[in-house]
Amino acid sequence: MAVLRPAGEFDTSYASDMATIRQRWQWWLLLAFVVALYALPFYASQSVVALVNRIGITIIAVQGLNLLTGYTGQISLGQASFMTAGGYISALLVNNLGWPFFAAMPAAALGAGIVGLLFGLPSLRVKGFYLTMATLAAQFIIPWFTRNAFPKVLNGAQGINVQVPVLFGIEFNTPQRYIYLTLTVLILTTIVAHNISRSRLGRAFVAVRDHDLAAELLGINLFKYKLQAFFLAAVYAGIAGSLAAHQIRHINSETFNLIDSVMFMGMLVIGGLGSNLGPIFGAIVVEMLIEGATLFGPLFISLFPSTAAGAVQALRPLFFGAALMLFLIFEPRGLAHRWQLFKAAWRLRPFSY
Amino acid sequence: MTTDRIQLRVDNISLSFGGIQALSDISFDVRKGEILAIIGPNGAGKTSLLNCFNNFYHPDHGQILLDGRDLTRLPPYRIAQLGIARTFQHTALYTGLSTLDNLMAARHIHMKAGMLASILYWGRAHQEDIAHRRVVEEIIDFLEIEHIRKSVVGALPHGLRKRVELGRALAMEPRLLFLDEPMTGMNQEEKEDMARFILDVYERQGMTILLIEHDMGLVMDIADRIVVLNFGQKIAEGTPEEIRNNQAVIDAYLGKAGVK
Numbered sequence: 039m040a041v042l043r044p045a046g047e048f049d050t051s052y053a054s055d056m057a058t059i060r061q062r063w064q065w066w067l068l069l070a071f072v073v074a075l076y077a078l079p080f081y082a083s084q085s086v087v088a089l090v091n092r093i094g095i096t097i098i099a100v101q102g103l104n105l106l107t108g109y110t111g112q113i114s115l116g117q118a119s120f121m122t123a124g125g126y127i128s129a130l131l132v133n134n135l136g137w138p139f140f141a142a143m144p145a146a147a148l149g150a151g152i153v154g155l156l157f158g159l160p161s162l163r164v165k166g167f168y169l170t171m172a173t174l175a176a177q178f179i180i181p182w183f184t185r186n187a188f189p190k191v192l193n194g195a196q197g198i199n200v201q202v203p204v205l206f207g208i209e210f211n212t213p214q215r216y217i218y219l220t221l222t223v224l225i226l227t228t229i230v231a232h233n234i235s236r237s238r239l240g241r242a243f244v245a246v247r248d249h250d251l252a253a254e255l256l257g258i259n260l261f262k263y264k265l266q267a268f269f270l271a272a273v274y275a276g277i278a279g280s281l282a283a284h285q286i287r288h289i290n291s292e293t294f295n296l297i298d299s300v301m302f303m304g305m306l307v308i309g310g311l312g313s314n315l316g317p318i319f320g321a322i323v324v325e326m327l328i329e330g331a332t333l334f335g336p337l338f339i340s341l342f343p344s345t346a347a348g349a350v351q352a353l354r355p356l357f358f359g360a361a362l363m364l365f366l367i368f369e370p371r372g373l374a375h376r377w378q379l380f381k382a383a384w385r386l387r388p389f390s391y
Numbered sequence: 392m393t394t395d396r397i398q399l400r401v402d403n404i405s406l407s408f409g410g411i412q413a414l415s416d417i418s419f420d421v422r423k424g425e426i427l428a429i430i431g432p433n434g435a436g437k438t439s440l441l442n443c444f445n446n447f448y449h450p451d452h453g454q455i456l457l458d459g460r461d462l463t464r465l466p467p468y469r470i471a472q473l474g475i476a477r478t479f480q481h482t483a484l485y486t487g488l489s490t491l492d493n494l495m496a497a498r499h500i501h502m503k504a505g506m507l508a509s510i511l512y513w514g515r516a517h518q519e520d521i522a523h524r525r526v527v528e529e530i531i532d533f534l535e536i537e538h539i540r541k542s543v544v545g546a547l548p549h550g551l552r553k554r555v556e557l558g559r560a561l562a563m564e565p566r567l568l569f570l571d572e573p574m575t576g577m578n579q580e581e582k583e584d585m586a587r588f589i590l591d592v593y594e595r596q597g598m599t600i601l602l603i604e605h606d607m608g609l610v611m612d613i614a615d616r617i618v619v620l621n622f623g624q625k626i627a628e629g630t631p632e633e634i635r636n637n638q639a640v641i642d643a644y645l646g647k648a649g650v651k
Binding site (some may be wrong): 052053056205230233234236237238239240241242244245247248249251252253255256257258259260266270345 | 400445447466467468470471472474475479483484485487488489492495496497499500502504505506508509510511512516517519521524525528559560563
């Protein structure tokens with residue numbers, strides 16, 4: 039589909055043709071949106087703020103997965119394990135070495151990135167299904183490591199308690215405060231993801247995804263770019279893991295587990311693979327669904343009083359599974375694609391072509 | 392335009408898959424600034440030979456020298472960086488990218504922005520993108536594909552895809568251009584367009600072109616020299632006139648009626 043531009047607006051330079059935000063009103067709209075997000079604690083209830091906070095952290099993890107799976111085409115089921123790595127690294131740096139959180143989080147990102155790099159090494163030899171299996175290994179090895187290695191430091195299966203981040207004497211100890219951290223990091227990761235997707239790096243990623251043979255024969259070093267994708271995905275996971283661990287104030291081997299990895303993949307499919315809006319749409323929709331399942335619970339019990347509370351727990355995976363199936367059947371390219379179609383239809387109004 | 396300087400020397404190349412001998416002792420030279428066509432029946436080993444040049448297939452023995460440098464030990468992406476570009480028999484575009492981005496992706500080898508510069512996309516990386524956009528736009532202009540500049544190539548018809556693929560190869564500004572059946576599945580008009588583009592590239596830029604094609608009339612028209620393969624062996628080499636009258640080629644490929 040060709041890109042539709044509003045009538046009467048002409049570009050006079052390549053820079054303006056390539057620009058993301060093209061009109062003044064778009065800047066204002068963006069500004070208003072960001073201000074509305076930052077002002078959230080002033081007009082929304084604590085549970086809404088906590089939900090937005092959780093969605094924000096999830097989006098960061100899914101953005102990383104999108105770089106690896108959506109753009110580079112390497113399906114990974116290890117994203118949550120890299121969150122574990124990032125969470126532990128940042129927790130240990132703060133707890134044991136007394137680092138401030140704002141130094142520990144970048145270090146955790148880098149550390150998780152290096153762990154991701156290691157688990158990306160099989161991509162030299164295997165691809166597709168087999169590579170997915172190799173990434174699954176990360177999901178078993180890393181939690182096993184945290185349970186069994188260095189019991190004095192990592193405290194085995196019990197996990198460790200994590201301190202609250204402090205900046206300029208402000209303790210980020212409530213969702214209303216923590217959300218400023220999450221939003222700021224989220225804006226940065228979104229800008230970075232967008233820059234990657236429109237630059238030389240992003241084009242190389244998509245080339246690897248769409249036709250690895252042609253990419254290699256036309257000058258792209260496959261292994262180098264696959265590894266960079268694994269690294270970046272794990273960096274994003276490390277950031278998300280660090281943010282989540284410091285918010286929950288605890289981390290153990292099961293804080294981020296295989297189910298989370300699968301959920302991230304599901305969010306990406308629902309949102310749209312290989313689109314920067316995909317992770318945002320996907321994480322919002324799935325988290326809202328899960329929240330909806332929680333709200334639906336009491337109603338469910340009043341309708342079927344004989345069922346145990348366990349049935350309510352089962353509602354979440356049921357909602358998620360049903361949503362995923364429906365999307366795969368009716369909108370396999372995700373909400374981001376639907377959004378493109380909607381924008382095109384809006385620009386073409388009142389004509390249909 | 393043809394010079395006597397040898398650009399690519401194929402020296403005694405053999406290739407086998409298990410028990411099947413795909414290529415046996417192939418030798419020929421590609422001179423700088425010529426159009427050399429490789430013809431032969433299906434399964435003769437034409438595409439396998441191209442894949443050897445890219446070192447995607449590793450020949451059992453023999454050497455391939457680009458301006459005196461052996462290619463058989465280099466990884467495929469390095470060979471592309473040395474100035475060899477190609478198109479594929481079955482188009483192999485980056486289907487999720489627009490025409491523009493397909494060509495920009497081919498500029499990869501001429502661009503420098505690393506991971507960090509790409510992430511920041513500020514200053515140098517941005518300027519670099521604009522500079523290369525300019526080069527790419529010239530190629531888009533030359534191939535008359537302006538109208539599909541921002542269309543995702545996965546949605547384009549076959550004829551246009553072939554043209555975009557030629558554009559992608561040209562965007563690499565190669566010394567040597569391999570075209571693997573650039574006109575398959577095209578109608579007469581599209582074939583003529585494509586032939587015109589190939590001749591234009593050849594005349595304007597003096598690019599050396601190695602062409603695999605089945606349309607004999609066309610090959611005889613545009614090639615300077617022809618190499619004929621059959622069952623992995625070179626059975627003839629020469630000017631179109633010589634090939635047309637070569638008995639071995641007539642028996643193996645052209646047939647009695649031949650090309651008049």
